[in-house]
Amino acid sequence: xxxxxSRSSATGQVTLQDVALHLGISAITVSRALKTPQRVSETLxxxxxxxxxxxxxxxxxxxRSLASARSDSVLVLVPSLSNEVFVDTLSGIxxxxxxxxxxxxxxxxxxxxxxxxxxxxxxxxxxPDGILLTGLDHTPRVRQWLADCGVPVVYMMEIDDARDxxxxxxxxxxxxxxxxxxxxxxxxxxxxxxxxxxxxxxLKRAEGYRAALxxxxxxxxxxxxxxxxxxxxxxxxxxxDRLLKEQPDCDAVFCCNDDLAQGMLFQCQRRKVAVPGxxxxxxxxxxxxxxWTNPPITTIATPRYAIGREAAQMLLxxxxxxxxxxxxxxxxxxxxxxxx
Amino acid sequence: xxxxxSRSSATGQVTLQDVALHLGISAITVSRALKTPQRVSETLxxxxxxxxxxxxxxxxxxxRSLASARSDSVLVLVPSLSNEVFVDTLSGIxxxxxxxxxxxxxxxxxxxxxxxxxxxxxxxxxxPDGILLTGLDHTPRVRQWLADCGVPVVYMMEIDDARDxxxxxxxxxxxxxxxxxxxxxxxxxxxxxxxxxxxxxxLKRAEGYRAALxxxxxxxxxxxxxxxxxxxxxxxxxxxDRLLKEQPDCDAVFCCNDDLAQGMLFQCQRRKVAVPGxxxxxxxxxxxxxxWTNPPITTIATPRYAIGREAAQMLLxxxxxxxxxxxxxxxxxxxxxxxx
DNA sequence: CCAATGAATGGTAGCGCTAACATATGAAAA
DNA sequence: TTTTCATATGTTAGCGCTACCATTCATTGG
Numbered sequence: 001x002x003x004x005x006s007r008s009s010a011t012g013q014v015t016l017q018d019v020a021l022h023l024g025i026s027a028i029t030v031s032r033a034l035k036t037p038q039r040v041s042e043t044l045x046x047x048x049x050x051x052x053x054x055x056x057x058x059x060x061x062x063x064r065s066l067a068s069a070r071s072d073s074v075l076v077l078v079p080s081l082s083n084e085v086f087v088d089t090l091s092g093i094x095x096x097x098x099x100x101x102x103x104x105x106x107x108x109x110x111x112x113x114x115x116x117x118x119x120x121x122x123x124x125x126x127x128p129d130g131i132l133l134t135g136l137d138h139t140p141r142v143r144q145w146l147a148d149c150g151v152p153v154v155y156m157m158e159i160d161d162a163r164d165x166x167x168x169x170x171x172x173x174x175x176x177x178x179x180x181x182x183x184x185x186x187x188x189x190x191x192x193x194x195x196x197x198x199x200x201x202x203l204k205r206a207e208g209y210r211a212a213l214x215x216x217x218x219x220x221x222x223x224x225x226x227x228x229x230x231x232x233x234x235x236x237x238x239x240x241d242r243l244l245k246e247q248p249d250c251d252a253v254f255c256c257n258d259d260l261a262q263g264m265l266f267q268c269q270r271r272k273v274a275v276p277g278x279x280x281x282x283x284x285x286x287x288x289x290x291x292w293t294n295p296p297i298t299t300i301a302t303p304r305y306a307i308g309r310e311a312a313q314m315l316l317x318x319x320x321x322x323x324x325x326x327x328x329x330x331x332x333x334x335x336x337x338x339x340x
Numbered sequence: 341x342x343x344x345x346s347r348s349s350a351t352g353q354v355t356l357q358d359v360a361l362h363l364g365i366s367a368i369t370v371s372r373a374l375k376t377p378q379r380v381s382e383t384l385x386x387x388x389x390x391x392x393x394x395x396x397x398x399x400x401x402x403x404r405s406l407a408s409a410r411s412d413s414v415l416v417l418v419p420s421l422s423n424e425v426f427v428d429t430l431s432g433i434x435x436x437x438x439x440x441x442x443x444x445x446x447x448x449x450x451x452x453x454x455x456x457x458x459x460x461x462x463x464x465x466x467x468p469d470g471i472l473l474t475g476l477d478h479t480p481r482v483r484q485w486l487a488d489c490g491v492p493v494v495y496m497m498e499i500d501d502a503r504d505x506x507x508x509x510x511x512x513x514x515x516x517x518x519x520x521x522x523x524x525x526x527x528x529x530x531x532x533x534x535x536x537x538x539x540x541x542x543l544k545r546a547e548g549y550r551a552a553l554x555x556x557x558x559x560x561x562x563x564x565x566x567x568x569x570x571x572x573x574x575x576x577x578x579x580x581d582r583l584l585k586e587q588p589d590c591d592a593v594f595c596c597n598d599d600l601a602q603g604m605l606f607q608c609q610r611r612k613v614a615v616p617g618x619x620x621x622x623x624x625x626x627x628x629x630x631x632w633t634n635p636p637i638t639t640i641a642t643p644r645y646a647i648g649r650e651a652a653q654m655l656l657x658x659x660x661x662x663x664x665x666x667x668x669x670x671x672x673x674x675x676x677x678x679x680x
Numbered sequence: 681c682c683a684a685t686g687a688a689t690g691g692t693a694g695c696g697c698t699a700a701c702a703t704a705t706g707a708a709a710a
Numbered sequence: 711t712t713t714t715c716a717t718a719t720g721t722t723a724g725c726g727c728t729a730c731c732a733t734t735c736a737t738t739g740g
Contacts, residue, residue, distance in 0.1 A: 011409045011725075011726090012490070013726090015725095015726055015727085016726070016727065016728095017726080017727095025689080025690085026689070026690050026691075027690095027726090027727080027728090028689080028690065028691085028727090028728070028729095029688085029689055029690075031727065031728060032688095032689085032728095035728085039687085039688080039689095040688075040689085041687085041688065041689090044688085044689090056488075058461065058464055058465050059465050059726090059727085060406070060465060060467065060725085060726050060727070061402075061465040061466045061467070062401075062402040062403075062405035062406040062411065062466075062467060062725085062726080062727090063402075063406050063695090063725070063726030063727040063728085064726080064727055064728075065402035065695090065727090066400070066402040066403050066406050066694095066695045066696065066697085066725090066726080066727070066728090067694080067695055067726075067727040067728040067729080068695085068727075068728055068729080069351045069695070069728095071402065081421070081427050081430060081431075082424070082427050082428075082431075084422070087421050087422050087427070088422075090421060091421070091422075094448070103462065105445075106446050108434070121398065122443065124398055125398050125399050125400060125401040126401045126402070127400070127401070127402060148396075150352070232628060233628055233629050233632045234628070234631070234632060237632055262629070262632075263632060266632045266633060266634060267632075269634045270634060288572060288573055288574065289573050289602070289629065291574070292573045292574060292577055292602075292603060292606045292607075293606060294606060294609045294610060351695070351696090353696090355695095355696055355697085356696070356697065356698095357696075357697095365719080365720090366719070366720050366721080367696090367697080367698090367720095368697090368698070368699095368719080368720070368721085369718085369719060369720075371697070371698060372698095372718095372719085375698085379717085379718080379719095380718075380719085381717085381718065381719090384718085384719090399696090399697085400695090400696050400697070402695085402696080402697090403695070403696030403697040403698090403725090404696080404697055404698075405697090405725090406695090406696080406697070406698095406724095406725045406726065406727085407696075407697040407698040407699080407724080407725055408697075408698055408699075408725085409698095409699095409725070
């Protein structure tokens, strides 16, 4: 063994045993020094720590997970990674998880419950200590697995009042209603709703939109445009063309998200349609760019960063103690800008 | 045991042993039926598969990883998740990894080599079968760990001709040079370079910019603005103000990325600065929005999706066989639009 | 002075799975 | 027939770690 670092393990990595042998103590003491330092005398602990550094010991996650039946990892399933909304949510989640020693396993479901089911199947094999899911709509099998596996779950983005579950989010219905009421309050009457990437949340925003228009007595069934393709600025631009052709009399449009709103605005600029003069535009989510376009876009700011943080917090409480299920409504705010 | 599903395991989960017992065969055969189906007779395989489904068996990843010394997971470290560039790269990576049964462990280094070192330390404990890193600049300890651990690594985004390593990317220098030459070719002479979130790649683009200006005989040292804060559209807007104040005579600006370029463009619109009439603007990366602004933004399109795909491909080859180290230059392309 | 107590450390077993080797079985070759 | 050989399945022994219980030893109250 002329190796700079002594390695007893079959796989060539430095093990707890190596550290223990090096110090003439037992492996379990080294394990304790790392996991529960207060249970090892201070002097020995110091020696252990320096040996750990010297030998370059790094805990083997698989072995730890197998022996202790916990993995210090949390599964996070989001519908998209190209949507700023979920990236921000992930940041909030990380901010809480990382300092507590947890690791996030990120899965992208591409807005598909089937894909979500598939991912959950794979990731459950990793024995996550907790699970963070987006939204409330899941396949029966997913619900079954979640019920069976006994791992705490927190649902993000929406609030569910019916079930005995934990969730952190906001009322998508209310948000859709508030911004539509705002448009009504500004005097607009022929208000369209444009949605892409149909998901449960855009459906709920649409319900809020309809409710607001009905209460104002100006609801018309034909004023909605739905496309199933993923949302994007380019799609917003082409949907503006479609809107102007199909509903030339419309005076305002509520886009289900800011991407579409930005695309619509850019296309209005191109076609010399005055915003908000000829057409008022509202978005949803308050993405970073929406404050800087010309005019800046009126939208609903959603607290996605806080949602991530609070959801992670709630999940850790559920993992640690026996915090009972709770709902946390973080609300939203109307951001009045110049596009409406 | 009146449990609907029989569970022998101490942890309550359905194990290979459960499936084996259920069929009156040995665990290893079940293991084989799942990992190397061709080594189990067709009839038995079918029985095993249906028992697996019936009992709801799900492989335990930790146990598999511990026993086989492989984890079927690949570590991916990117500097940011809020940057479209790396999200696209991740998509490319996933597209290759997932069908091959690998799982990506994603770490966000926030553009910090120290954070990268910390993350690598944690993730190495997960025994990744391969590692994908962004860029070529890493701390000495990271380089040491990578050399020691024997896990194949592929570097993404840049091309390194010196070392005996695998990398997939493009020449950031050349790209910076090409777009600057383009501006020079268009007749611009007082060209500024604006960079935020200083990283090795923006530095190399700057070198390309300088080389192009020197060869055209119009290089001036004071025409660069560097800020260390993260790049954003809002920052681009405020840097436009700074540029106009500090270099009122400048006739074109090359932004180190499209976010800044978009912010600058929006601020130009606000301040009624004609683009490209009074000021030409170029970006870098060709983000989705850049094609839709008014005017659309001239930029360098980077093949980040392909980079992710090819890097993952190269990594898997390295894991499987003994593919020798190779460099893959995927190039870039100048996207001429109306902002310059 | 001795038992009782608590703090510090060790021994043992096993988490769920698979590598490596061992064995059984039947078909083809000698 | 016997040997060979490939195919199908089983046995054994760990992977590196921690839960659980046992042991040691100093301290303290009776």
